[in-house]
Each structure stands twice: as structure tokens, then as C-alpha cells.
Amino acid sequence: MANIKDVAERAGVSVATVSRVLNGHSPVAETRERVLAAVRELGYRPNNVARALRTARTGTLGLIIGDLTNPFFTELADAVEDEARSLGYSLVIGNAGERPDQQDDYIRTLLDRQIDGLLVSSAGTGSTMLGEVVASGTPLVLLDRIVPGVDAPCVRADGREALTDLAAHLAALGRRRPAIIVAPAGTPTGDERLRLFRTALAAHGIALPDTCVGATPDLQHTGGRAVMRAFLDLPEPPDAVLATDNLMALGAMDELRARGLRIPEDMALVVYDDVPWFRHADPPLTVIAQPTRELGRAAVHTLLARIEGRDAASVLLPARLVARNSCGEPTGRRVPAPSRAEPV
Amino acid sequence: MANIKDVAERAGVSVATVSRVLNGHSPVAETRERVLAAVRELGYRPNNVARALRTARTGTLGLIIGDLTNPFFTELADAVEDEARSLGYSLVIGNAGERPDQQDDYIRTLLDRQIDGLLVSSAGTGSTMLGEVVASGTPLVLLDRIVPGVDAPCVRADGREALTDLAAHLAALGRRRPAIIVAPAGTPTGDERLRLFRTALAAHGIALPDTCVGATPDLQHTGGRAVMRAFLDLPEPPDAVLATDNLMALGAMDELRARGLRIPEDMALVVYDDVPWFRHADPPLTVIAQPTRELGRAAVHTLLARIEGRDAASVLLPARLVARNSCGEPTGRRVPAPSRAEPV
DNA sequence: TATCCCCGAGAAATCGATTACACGTCGATC
């Protein structure tokens, strides 16, 4: 592979001139043409490793996501990638697999590769490396998940409005015994969703007793299924369930089907996160949709602000209720906002 | 951030010694301990950019996938990532978004970053950069998709056996008018699946007329829906459809539902690629499952072989039919092989 | 006791770019 020296020789100039031409620093017509011709003829492409060493900028952002096989994170990663790319950065995606140790491992790797900034959807709250990232001065932005004690802006969705709408929706449909499937207590995201849901229900005089709060240690579908099983075995089972993650919802649906129970007749189901196939499910699922792509975009901008030394605050974007048919509602309407047709 | 010079000073040795200790080249007890202590105290971590410049090895592999939001590719990427990671490499994932120009862009970026090797699930066959990769000497392995004219080993699944089983399965269930939804003619993967399916059906005396071959220009669910619509408008609609991609299957299912048609009573449906939620669909879908994780693993090994200068041949792993209920089959059996319980 | 070898460790070259500094040339100004 040709290097800058080869180009310089071929063009009959010094390496400094080549560098200046290529970076648009000061050169003029004649020399410029000779250099560009040499570049073309040799198929020269600058070595980014060398450039990064000298400039201390790699043009690479890191993204750690909770789980590569979770469609919510995938869409998020896709959005981040798009935005980073359009701004001239490339992206290294690290998959934490929902394991804090693997996450720390990955953060270490990315730090060693001298990325310019890091986005993290943290798996759990026990990451020791996050503190080190902040200490090392590498710009850091949290995405989707807060981590207590880590001093970095966080870009995420606010479920208050959507959960308020959901409570109204359920109340209007006569559901009086709601339940929720969440991450274990102590998980900030789970705790918050539980709290907001409970508050929103209270406004309609509906209680959310502790027996109707099911925590899953894993955030997987097996956990969701186990919780649904426990709900159904209750003396007075709930008549509506909010699954706070798409995988847990899958498990819950399996348990319902296994017992021959139908959605929404026997049980209303609402899912957090709008995974593409939910709208094609039978019945189409009522969901709380996070503004995934906007989150990704905002996260990149926030991170770039930090990288460029501007300060950047946390961002909170509203999630919204998308009412389909899994609570008994006629199709294609948003509640309680004015109806809005949804293309299928 | 501390550098090797700081460590050397603190330990009272030269930078060369530090490097040797850290790379295990020739160290001895006493000096070694001093160096390690200094490393610990300063929190030193080697700068990989500098190391890469000197050694011409970045310890990074590139992976270009067709579409980040397609669960098949996600699972593949996850598998590749796992394997690469366990072998001490990190992975940069590039998302081609099924667009050859974006793919070329990405390949360029990765090449500039001096990755040690590249895995590509090519979007289309029109990539001009793939030739350049080969020419540049960067080790290249194709994954899942062949690209004619590119001289590199390819790791992918072989559908012959599965499609043979599928033909037998459909014949046994009395389906006589099968159809297929494929990528447009000229797409190697699509052409091959069509050819193999047709041959397999012929062995049972079943024809696959051209009217029952529907090509979708996009590989998305809208295309799948359009093709299914055309099939259903035929004077004699098919009684079984093979969708050769999970997204196209989604669209096909939408069209069936919109017409009030049921699976499998009114139409048998089989899908290429076993996306996790297919087994939770209603009815659970009969699929042709590719050995995704094995493909990812094999691809990494093949690429490493190339990187280390050993030669490496193409790899072909068998896909298999997983019969669930979408053709009318009782649940949980593989056909025609002996039945095998499948955990749900 | 003298010679040779081996081994550990330092000095310096190196990877390929960017960039501070210095220098020469040219036109403009007084």
C-alpha cells in the first residue's frame, strides 16, 4: 500500500505538502494538481492509524448496548450508526449481552482503541469501568438507561405521558386489575416504570397491589413466562398486563397461549417498546413506543457536543402510547389523543 | 493518561524494558515486578493506536452486514462478535442497509482503519470495493452471500437438504400448488433457493410454474405483501408459500390476515430463517433454519486462517427444516427425520 | 586468571501521518 512518502516522491514535493493538500490547509493550484494526480495514480489512501496517533482523534465513537439480539437495541444502534456516519464518524458496537463484566471488558477495549467518545446503554448498574471512563476524561453519554453515581448526561425516553394515557385507556376499557412485569427492584428503569404506572393508575382509582408486580431476574422471555404463570395462578388473576420489555412479553404470550387464553378477551396485554412485528401480531399489540431513532440521533449530538468541549445536558424525549388491539380496542386509534391512522 | 515513558521513569528503566515486560519477551523477576508495580500505580494502559502503527496489526476485524434491523443478520453478527472476542479480536460492524453504495463507503472506511480482516454479507452484487479489498491484500471472507467474480472463500448455509425435506413435507400434507417469494432474478441466493426448491418439488411430481414465483425488488415486508396479494388474485391461488426471508414473510402474513385467511387451513406458510419469535407466532411457523451461530463461528475461523497466511476453503453448512404448525403439521416434529422435541 | 558467551537492558530507529518552524521568493509600500 502506497504511503504519503511515495506520493510525495511521485509528485516531486515533500510529504508536508502532500499532507497540506489532502487536508486543505494551504496549497495552490499547480502543486495541488500534481499531488492529486499522484494520489490517484498510486491509489493512495491515508493511514488512519498514523493520523490518529498524531492528532489524537480516531474519528470513531463507541456504543455499548445491552443486547445485540434485542430489536429495541438494534433499532437504537441503527439510528446511532446512521447519525454518526452522516457526521463523519464511524461506530464500534460493543455487545454487553446484559452482563456487567462483559460490558466492562468492552469498555476497556474501546478505551484502549482511543475512541473519541462513548455511548453506553448500561447492563445493570454495577459497572466499575464507567467511573474510570469519566475519570479518564473520555466523553461519555448514557443512553436509555441511567446509572446512579455516574456523572454523565443521559439521553432517554420519558414514559410519564404514555403511562398516564395507558392508565386512562385501561380504565376506559373497564380493566380493573392490572399487573406489571418488570426488571427486579433496584433497576432504575424498572423502578421508574413501575412507579409511574402505579401513580397513573391511582388517578383512576385503580390499585396495583404487590402481588401484581412480577419481577424477572433475567430480562428474557423465560422470565416473562414465569411471571405470567404466577399471575394466572393467583386466586384473582389480573385482567391486564404491562410487560416492560419486548422479550418478556413474548414469554407472557407463550404462557397465555399454552393455557388457551386469548388476547384481548381473556387478558389485555401492553408492551413497552414497539418492535416491528408487534403491529403484525395477532392481535396487533398495543404498545408504548419509545422514539428510538430520535434517541439515537440526540445521543450522537450530545456526545459530539461533549467531544467538542461544549456542554450538553441530559435529554428526555416523550414515549407515546400506540393503541392497537391487544386491550380490546378497535384498531388503529391512539388513546386518549384524537385518533390517528397508522399505515400497516 | 500515562504513557510508556511515564511507566519507564517511575520504574527506573527504559521504555524498551517496559515494552518487553508487557509483551512477555524477555523479562526477569526483579525488574519485572518494578515495572508491573509502576503500571498498576499509574493505571497505565498501552495505546493501541501507537501499537497498531508499529506492528501493522490492529486486532480488529470488520463485518459488513446487509441490514442491522434484520434479526437474521443480528444473530449472525452476535455470533461473529462472540467468536472474534473470545479470540482476542474486536469487531467493527458496518451496516450496508442493503445498499451497495453505502456498503462500498463502509468498506473504504474499514480499510482506512487498517482492520486486520474483513467479513462481508454483501448487499447486492454490484460492489466495486470488494475487488479492491482483494487487490489490497486485506484478508476477505464472504458470509452468507456469494458475490460472483470476487475471489474469496465464502461461508454459508446449504439449503439443498432442507428444501428436499420441505418438498416431502408439503407433498405428504397434500399441498399440490406451492409458490415461492424470492429476491429478483440475478440475486445468487434467491436464484439458488428457487432452483433447489423447484428441483425438490419435481421429485414428488409437483410443478412450480412461473406464475407461482414472485420476486420482490425490496427485500422488505411490503414486497412480500405485494407478492402474496398477486398470488391470491390468481385464478388458482397456491396452497403453500415459501417466503425466502423473514421480512417478506411478515408482509405475506399481513395480506393473509387482511383477507381473513388462516394459516395453515387456507394457506401453508414456510419461512427461510428462524427468527426467535417465529416459534411464538400463532401458529408457530415452520421454518428453514440456517445454522446461524455456527456460520458466524466458521467465518471468523476462516478469516483468521487467511490472516495468518494459512489457506482456507469455503464452508458450506447444512440448513435444516424445522416443522412446526404452519403447514398443518402437528406440533414439535421434524420431518422427515425422526421427531425431536423442541423446547418452547 | 584470561577468554568467551549469554543475557539483560539501554539507545535509537521505525511505523505514517501532522504540524511548528525556518527559509526563500515575490509583490507592495515608502
Place this chain on the structure above:
DNA sequence: GATCGACGTGTAATCGATTTCTCGGGGATA
């Protein structure tokens, strides 16, 4: 016509590691 500035370009330092070459000292052998 001499001086100054601006401008274009070359020389060389630099980024942080690895690695070659070299040297000094200690142990073994004759």
C-alpha cells in the same frame, strides 16, 4: 531601491509504542 509581509514549501520534531542493535557484566570454561 531597500524593507517588510505574505505566501508557499521544505526540514524536522512529534505522537506512543515495538524492535534492532549494541554494550556491559557475570558466570563458565580452559
